[in-house]
Amino acid sequence: AVGNLLPAEISKYKEYALAVAAKPFLGKAGFMLIGLGALLSTASAINATMFGTARLAMVMAQDSDLPNVFSHRERRNNIPYVSLIFITALTLLFVNTTDLTIISSFASSTFLLLFAAINLSAVRLRRRIGINMVTPISGLILSLLSWIVLCVYLYRSYSRGLVWIGAIYLCVVVAELFFSERRLFFKQKLEGGKDGKDRGLRKVIGR
Numbered sequence: 001a002v003g004n005l006l007p008a009e010i011s012k013y014k015e016y017a018l019a020v021a022a023k024p025f026l027g028k029a030g031f032m033l034i035g036l037g038a039l040l041s042t043a044s045a046i047n048a049t050m051f052g053t054a055r056l057a058m059v060m061a062q063d064s065d066l067p068n069v070f071s072h073r074e075r076r077n078n079i080p081y082v083s084l085i086f087i088t089a090l091t092l093l094f095v096n097t098t099d100l101t102i103i104s105s106f107a108s109s110t111f112l113l114l115f116a117a118i119n120l121s122a123v124r125l126r127r128r129i130g131i132n133m134v135t136p137i138s139g140l141i142l143s144l145l146s147w148i149v150l151c152v153y154l155y156r157s158y159s160r161g162l163v164w165i166g167a168i169y170l171c172v173v174v175a176e177l178f179f180s181e182r183r184l185f186f187k188q189k190l191e192g193g194k195d196g197k198d199r200g201l202r203k204v205i206g207r
Contacts, residue, residue: 055083
C-alpha cells in the first residue's frame, strides 16, 4: 500500500487501502480478491475471539468472578451460549455506535494494559517461575510507555476517542465493583438477618 499509494490516498482509503493498492496491477479482480481475503480473515478472527472470550467468561463465572448466569452451557456441544449471546450483543452495540478509530484504539489500549499486567504478574511471581527480573520489568515499562504515547496521541489528534475509551473503562470498573460489593452486601445482609433471628429466638425462649 505504501509503495503504490500516496500518503493522502492511504488516509482517504484507510479502511481498505490494501485492496486499492492491488487494483493498479491486478485490476478489479485484485481489488475484489484482497477485499474477500480481508473479509474472510476478519470473520475468522472474530469467530475465534468471540468463542474464546465466551469460554473465558464461563470459567470466570465458575470461579465466582462473574455472575453465575455466564456459566450456563449448551449440554450437547458444551457451548457457553449465555456468554456468547451477551458478548455478541455487546460487540454489535459497540460496532454500531463507534467508528473504526475508536475500536482500533480501544483494542490497542486494552492489549497494552494486558501486557503490562502480565509482566507485573511475572515480576511478582519471579521466584516461583524462576525468571530474570530484567525481562518482565522491561516489558512492563515498554508497555506502559506505549500506552502513554497512545493516550497522548489520541488526546492531541482524536480526543473524542480518548473520551470513549475512558468511558468504557469506567463502565467496566463500576460494573466489577458493583458485582463485588453486591456479593459482600448480600453476605452481610444475610448474616445480619440470621443474627436478628437468633436474637429474636433467644428473647422468645427467655420469656
